[in-house]
Amino acid sequence: MSATTAMQTDKQRSFVRLITRSYAQLVLVAFALVPAYLIGYLYFFQDPGLKFENYPFHEIAIIGATFVGLFVTYLAWQCYRSSGEPLLRWMTLGFLGSVLICALHGAFTRSAHQNIWLLLLYGPASRLTMSILLLIGLLSYQRPSDPADRRAGAKYLLSWTAIFLVVDVLVALLAHSTVAGVILLRVMETAALGFSTLSVVILMLRRPRSPLMLVCGISVMSFALSSVAFLLGSPWNHMWWLAHVIFASGFFLLSYGVAQAFLTTRSFATIHSREELNARLAQEMDRAKNALKEVHRENQKLAHLAATDPLTGAANRRHFIACVETEVVRAQRDGTPFSLLALDLDNFKWVNDAYGHQVGDTVLQGFVRVCLDAIRPYDGVARVGGEEFMVLLTRTSLDAALAVGERIRATIASTTFAGELGRKVSITVSIGISQFGRDGRTIDALLRSADERLYHAKSQGRNRVAID
Structure with a gap:
């Protein structure tokens, strides 16, 4: 309907309403x-x-x-x-x-x-x-x-x-x-x-x-x-x-x-009057709709807060485990594997002791950004401990996961984070990888394998990725 036709229709309706009201x-x-x-x-x-x-x-x-x-x-x-x-x-x-x-x-x-x-x-x-x-x-x-x-x-x-x-x-x-x-x-x-x-x-x-x-x-x-x-x-x-x-x-x-x-x-x-009641009802319905939208937004905020780490914005452990459970069900259904990365920042306690917790927080936030840049939008990063993180790579085999892990490790090793008084902070990360099917078909088995390889990477000198 054109603007001119719409205006003519509105005028006709107004005229009819005027005549009806007068009648x-x-x-x-x-x-x-x-x-x-x-x-x-x-x-x-x-x-x-x-x-x-x-x-x-x-x-x-x-x-x-x-x-x-x-x-x-x-x-x-x-x-x-x-x-x-x-x-x-x-x-x-x-x-x-x-x-x-x-x-x-x-x-x-x-x-x-x-x-x-x-x-x-x-x-x-x-x-x-x-x-x-x-x-x-x-x-x-x-x-x-x-x-x-x-x-x-x-x-x-x-x-x-x-x-x-x-x-x-x-x-x-x-x-x-x-x-x-x-x-x-x-x-x-x-x-x-x-x-x-x-x-x-x-x-x-x-x-x-x-x-x-x-x-x-x-x-x-x-x-x-x-x-x-x-x-x-x-x-x-x-x-x-x-x-x-x-x-x-x-x-x-x-x-x-x-x-x-x-x-x-x-x-x-x-x-x-009936007209006033209709107008008030319309106003209340608009208010109710706006209130429902606001409740929906607040629920989304609460759901986001309940699922994320407040410091880094990464998923928290509970949300991460729920995502892995969903991926286990999918992998068992169609047979396509997925991989987990267990990551731990090397000597992170030294950063907090030497530069303070504020700088340590900055390093953790920068680390999460590096991880997010290295993975796909539908993969996930979670903070599961102080300086411990997990990465879920959906529909990803061990070889592809190794490439992602190496990319994260290399980027972190070459990145400097801002410290106090213009000082630069460098840090490294150790990573352990497990794959669904190869290392088990349950969450516990996959997490255990990834943790064992993480500790193996640390025992071999840190700043490395372990798949065995």
């Missing part, structure tokens, strides 16, 4: 405004005089809503105690206040004929309480969580319970006062509408990314539209009942958000 937002707005369509239908096409005055149905509905509200209040409180989010604290109070006040709206259902305001005023009072407390909660959204040792406890909840009971008493007094009437009812309902609308505006301006805040926004929109329906309706007519249904829908939708928070993170702020 999804429009669907959500249309869904949030469903109650408005129903309100418009009843307002324009239904007779406002038609009524459904059913006291038991109203009482049962309020009783059910009360029990559900108390349960959701408990869930919201537990979420707050866990996360400490101020939003959840105020949401808990909103549920509690709405339930404690609205319960009397149901309790006084049968008092409608004696005092209609005793029934009607508790409804807008509960919605006004809910809208005020939710607005305060939304203003506190994304503020730092309350410290665990300072989170409001049972006394705090009981204090607000007492406040809501006082509100119940005040509403009862208003219902029996001379100020009770349609104007008071509309003022309270209009105030609830205003606070709910302000909450919706705040959410639209902040555009929180949490899906639970989207649920909260749709719920608050339902509360606002229920107030509109109550303002347009009259007791017991269809608009009045629709207003109850709209408020209940928002209430239950918000309770769903609380339940989701309780079952997951117990927070409204730390539950993310």
